[in-house]
Amino acid sequence: MTYLAxxxxxxxxxxxxxxxxxxxxxxxxxxxxxxxxxxxxISAALVQACWELDIExxxxxxxxxxxCSSKTPDYFLGASHGFNxxxxxxxxVLTGANLANRELLYLGxxxxxxxxxxxxxxxxxxxxxxxxxxxxxENNGVYGLTKGQFxxxxxxxxxxxxxxxxxxxxxxxxAMALQLGASYVxxxxxxxxxxxxxxxxxxxxxxxxxxxxxxxxxxxxxxxxGSTKSYDYVRAHNEAVNRLDFMPRRxxxxxxxxxxxxxxxxxxxxxxxxxxxxAEGYDPGDRLAAMSHIAQHEARGEILTGxxxxxxxxxxxxxxxxxxxxxxxxxxxxxxxxGAAALxxxxxxxx
Amino acid sequence: MTSNVKAGTAPRIQAxxxxxxxxxNVNGSGSASANELFARSLLRMGVPVSPxxxxxxxxxxxxxxxxxxxxxxxxxxxxGGVDLMVAMNPQTWAxxxxxxxxxxxxxxxxxxxxxxxxxxxxxxxxxxxxxxxCATRYTxxxxxxxxxxxxxxxxxxxxxxxxxEVIATLLGEQYKGKTKLLQPNLDAFMMGLHHGxxxxxxxxxxxxxxxxxxxxxxxxxxxxxxxxxxxxxxxTVCAWYPITPSSSLAEAFQKYCSKLxxxxxxxxxxxxxxxxxxxxxxxxxxxGAGWNGARAFTTTSGPGVSLMTEFIxxxxxxxxxxxxxxxxxxxxxxxxxxxxxxxxxxxxxxxxHGDTKHVLLFPEDPRECFDFSAASLDLADRLQTPIFVMTxxxxxxxHRLCEPLAWDDSRTYDRGKVMTADELEAGKDFGRxxxxxxxxxxxxxxxxxxxxxxxxxxxxxTRDPYARYSEAGPEYLYNVERLLKKFETAKELVPQxxxxxxxxxxxxxxxxxxxxxxxxxxxxxxxxxQGVQLxxxxxxxxxxxxxxxxxxxEHETVFVIEQNRDAQLRMMLINEQGIDPARLMPILHYDxxxxxxxxxxxxxxxxxxxxxxxxxxxxxxxAA
Numbered sequence: 001m002t003y004l005a006x007x008x009x010x011x012x013x014x015x016x017x018x019x020x021x022x023x024x025x026x027x028x029x030x031x032x033x034x035x036x037x038x039x040x041x042i043s044a045a046l047v048q049a050c051w052e053l054d055i056e057x058x059x060x061x062x063x064x065x066x067x068c069s070s071k072t073p074d075y076f077l078g079a080s081h082g083f084n085x086x087x088x089x090x091x092x093v094l095t096g097a098n099l100a101n102r103e104l105l106y107l108g109x110x111x112x113x114x115x116x117x118x119x120x121x122x123x124x125x126x127x128x129x130x131x132x133x134x135x136x137x138e139n140n141g142v143y144g145l146t147k148g149q150f151x152x153x154x155x156x157x158x159x160x161x162x163x164x165x166x167x168x169x170x171x172x173x174x175a176m177a178l179q180l181g182a183s184y185v186x187x188x189x190x191x192x193x194x195x196x197x198x199x200x201x202x203x204x205x206x207x208x209x210x211x212x213x214x215x216x217x218x219x220x221x222x223x224x225x226g227s228t229k230s231y232d233y234v235r236a237h238n239e240a241v242n243r244l245d246f247m248p249r250r251x252x253x254x255x256x257x258x259x260x261x262x263x264x265x266x267x268x269x270x271x272x273x274x275x276x277x278x279a280e281g282y283d284p285g286d287r288l289a290a291m292s293h294i295a296q297h298e299a300r301g302e303i304l305t306g307x308x309x310x311x312x313x314x315x316x317x318x319x320x321x322x323x324x325x326x327x328x329x330x331x332x333x334x335x336x337x338x339g340a341a342a343l344x345x346x347x348x349x350x351x
Numbered sequence: 352m353t354s355n356v357k358a359g360t361a362p363r364i365q366a367x368x369x370x371x372x373x374x375x376n377v378n379g380s381g382s383a384s385a386n387e388l389f390a391r392s393l394l395r396m397g398v399p400v401s402p403x404x405x406x407x408x409x410x411x412x413x414x415x416x417x418x419x420x421x422x423x424x425x426x427x428x429x430x431g432g433v434d435l436m437v438a439m440n441p442q443t444w445a446x447x448x449x450x451x452x453x454x455x456x457x458x459x460x461x462x463x464x465x466x467x468x469x470x471x472x473x474x475x476x477x478x479x480x481x482x483x484x485c486a487t488r489y490t491x492x493x494x495x496x497x498x499x500x501x502x503x504x505x506x507x508x509x510x511x512x513x514x515x516e517v518i519a520t521l522l523g524e525q526y527k528g529k530t531k532l533l534q535p536n537l538d539a540f541m542m543g544l545h546h547g548x549x550x551x552x553x554x555x556x557x558x559x560x561x562x563x564x565x566x567x568x569x570x571x572x573x574x575x576x577x578x579x580x581x582x583x584x585x586x587t588v589c590a591w592y593p594i595t596p597s598s599s600l601a602e603a604f605q606k607y608c609s610k611l612x613x614x615x616x617x618x619x620x621x622x623x624x625x626x627x628x629x630x631x632x633x634x635x636x637x638x639g640a641g642w643n644g645a646r647a648f649t650t651t652s653g654p655g656v657s658l659m660t661e662f663i664x665x666x667x668x669x670x671x672x673x674x675x676x677x678x679x680x681x682x683x684x685x686x687x688x689x690x691x692x693x694x695x696x697x698x699x700x701x702x703x704h705g706d707t708k709h710v711l712l713f714p715e716d717p718r719e720c721f722d723f724s725a726a727s728l729d730l731a732d733r734l735q736t737p738i739f740v741m742t743x744x745x746x747x748x749x750h751r752l753c754e755p756l757a758w759d760d761s762r763t764y765d766r767g768k769v770m771t772a773d774e775l776e777a778g779k780d781f782g783r784x785x786x787x788x789x790x791x792x793x794x795x796x797x798x799x800x801x802x803x804x805x806x807x808x809x810x811x812x813t814r815d816p817y818a819r820y821s822e823a824g825p826e827y828l829y830n831v832e833r834l835l836k837k838f839e840t841a842k843e844l845v846p847q848x849x850x851x852x853x854x855x856x857x858x859x860x861x862x863x864x865x866x867x868x869x870x871x872x873x874x875x876x877x878x879x880x881q882g883v884q885l886x887x888x889x890x891x892x893x894x895x896x897x898x899x900x901x902x903x904x905e906h907e908t909v910f911v912i913e914q915n916r917d918a919q920l921r922m923m924l925i926n927e928q929g930i931d932p933a934r935l936m937p938i939l940h941y942d943x944x945x946x947x948x949x950x951x952x953x954x955x956x957x958x959x960x961x962x963x964x965x966x967x968x969x970x971x972x973x974a975a
Contacts, residue, residue, distance in 0.1 A: 081798035096639025329644035
């Protein structure tokens with residue numbers, strides 16, 4: 001048996017969202033990842049975020065590459081179509097899917113090997129095109145499925161389980177995404193659901209390329225002393241710039257904060273991101289300041305988390321390409337075929 | 352200023368509406384549009400021409416040629432040999448001269464004196480002081496350079512008898528609304544025309560005479576026609592990466608979409624074109640769009656297909672509609688990027704790791720580029736698999752006379768087996784990889800179709816008929832054997848081969864495909880005229896249908912004529928159809944130039960002689 005179906009028994013007291021779904025309706029098959037894997041916590045956060053946002057599960061398309069992280073779309077949103085594509089090439093497939101039908105929500109799930117090594121090019125170009133998607137990197141700094149090789153996000157000087165020291169410079173996908181023009185950039189930790197769930201909700205409501213880099217310890221190959229992606233290390237070095245509250249358009253904004261401590265960002269769909277500032281002077285609307293702030297903290301060995309940058313006025317690839325509002329895959333031959341008369345006119349010009 | 356005519360020792364070639372003119376230029380000098388103007392003027396006089404651009408992989412300064420075959424019988428293949436060389440490039444002077452047939456003509460710029468040793472005795476030399484003429488008339492250096500090309504068109508018009516009004520009309524169309532450009536061009540043309548009339552009366556034995564041999568045919572590049580096929584066939588997503596010789600296809604798709612596919616009310620686009628970062632991303636975008644129910648294609652050449660192969664395997668195994676238009680060029684590696692070949696058959700037919708087979712279509716000309724591109728989008732949806740349209744540089748980047756493009760307004764798109772929300776709601780059993788109709792083709796659902804039914808997880812890993820992950824042997828076999836069945840189904844759906852029978856019963860047959868078509872048609876006629884009986888079969892698709900087997904079975908020996916070194920179609924015939932290799936005799940042309948009838952005739956006659964076959968007419972002659 002190479003896949004595990006989840007029992008469909010529902011607890012009668014489970015709460016329902018506005019569409020009448022329980023969290024169970026957003027789950028998938030039983031995970032086949034190792035017990036304690038950070039990736040499963042991220043799957044749970046995705047389930048929670050979609051349930052809380054009252055998203056119809058079948059209106060989501062989940063796409064992934066290859067690797068442990070890329071297996072996870074089978075373990076959440078079982079009523080959604082999913083596509084486990086080619087190693088490192090999820091961004092292009094997601095781009096094409098998005099072009100075909102702009103009416104669905106696109107969730108890209110990838111890992112550090114998938115996005116920072118083999119797929120760095122596709123990662124970069126999807127960000128710079130502004131594909132409307134939530135792109136989650138489940139970042140553990142290691143190749144889990146092939147048993148413990150370093151990935152390109154492994155920190156210089158960190159140690160593998162077998163004791164090898166990584167001498168290569170680490171790639172920071174957050175810094176890259178900022179430089180490349182992603183319009184929603186955050187970092188979080190799989191062990192911090194309180195931070196991660198609103199960050200995902202904000203990303204899903206965002207129009208444009210949204211990247212969340214989630215440090216997700218690998219319990220099998222990268223959770224030892226000497227690793228900088230272990231549970232202990234991340235907990236000790238996590239430096240949050242803000243705490244995000246996500247408010248959908250329908251909710252009245254009631255929470256009160258002292259002025260100066262809160263930044264409110266209204267996204268194009270009317271939802272509000274309310275950021276409780278933790279770091280002095282941090283402005284998530286200032287891309288250059290965000291890049292500098294990240295670099296300074298990285299130099300101190302701190303992992304900066306929270307919503308690092310958002311441009312709520314950003315447009316997406318469909319905006320750039322000026323495509324019609326209707327999904328391209330729903331256009332029929334009447335809308336697409338110019339007809340025989342137009343062809344006769346073209347022929348007449350070709351002599 | 353010296354205009355001169357120097358007669359050669361060989362008798363002058365005399366021909367009306369049947370000769371080859373070649374222009375040798377430096378690329379980036381503005382010669383392309385003047386040469387095309389010349390070719391078009393003959394068409395407007397009702398005389399068929401087939402021009403070919405022979406260009407370097409370079410933007411400025413390297414040699415480039417434009418070869419125009421004039422043939423009132425409508426033979427459109429490259430002929431080989433040159434009757435009149437317009438030698439405008441000192442770099443290639445020696446080799447250009449060497450190409451002229453004995454008794455042929457050389458037209459050159461005589462502004463600077465050339466030593467006699469630079470010429471050939473057996474050709475007729477026409478010196479026109481083009482640089483001096485332009486230097487006298489124009490002051491701007493750029494104008495002097497560009498208009499020099501129009502001046503030689505004027506001289507040629509005078510010598511060949513091209514009607515000046517035809518050229519004036521064409522220039523008027525080209526510079527419509529741009530009087531500032533039109534006037535100097537007209538002026539330069541007239542200057543050349545007068546010069547030609549004054550100094551070169553009867554200097555040339557070649558003439559153009561008005562005919563009505565073009566008919567309704569159109570003059571278009573295969574790439575433009577293929578792009579129109581994608582517009583008409585309903586492609587909404589195009590992803591591509593620039594590569595010669597396919598880039599102009601994507602650019603033409605953009606051009607035609609901007610004209611034909613913009614929503615009138617909103618001014619917004621009913622198409623999405625992405626110039627991707629590489630060919631891997633191009634095919635990835637097409638796979639994503641195809642998975643999500645949009646008609647999508649990419650266009651590329653051999654190196655691009657090499658990069659795409661991992662994705663092609665995924666699309667084959669996950670059963671996703673994909674159209675790939677491969678405008679073939681000379682390989683391997685960067686090979687001959689601006690020359691033509693048919694050398695990607697194997698790399699496309701079996702692209703990707705593991706057991707894979709793909710559908711290939713072989714258009715013969717721009718008209719079929721249009722038809723097959725549109726058809727490929729239907730076939731991809733029907734068969735849920737990658738479809739390759741195998742065109743090449745010769746068809747793709749040259750203007751070619753062909754039948755007008757045609758579309759039947761009653762035609763609708765075949766979207767294949769897509770299960771709808773209503774069918775799912777009604778409880779129809781949905782197994783993504785379940786063969787319910789016995790044709791190997793399963794049903795698919797599109798993302799977002801139904802709130803609780805029909806969702807599935809697509810992957811390149813083995814799965815059971817209900818798309819559940821499985822590494823079990825029997826489930827794997829069910830999938831890969833069903834894919835074979837699907838390939839069998841494809842045989843009846845693809846364009847069928849075209850048979851041409853000789854006047855009498857023929858022991859020999861010839862199989863060919865794609866851009867070899869005009870050369871083969873000409874060779875067929877010439878052989879027939881010599882009494883050589885040869886049936887021909889133009890293969891238009893892989894997998895091969897039963898008609899191909901029948902054709903081979905009906906002939907003792909079949910020549911397989913291809914433009915590649917390794918006889919790739921022949922290999923496929925041997926391996927896929929189980930044909931005895933001894934019965935398939937390869938005839939191969941692969942130096943990067945388009946195949947000619949002369950080559951085919953020579954090769955066939957040589958092999959027939961080796962097999963002791965004499966033409967029937969010759970045998971009869973002996974008996975009498």
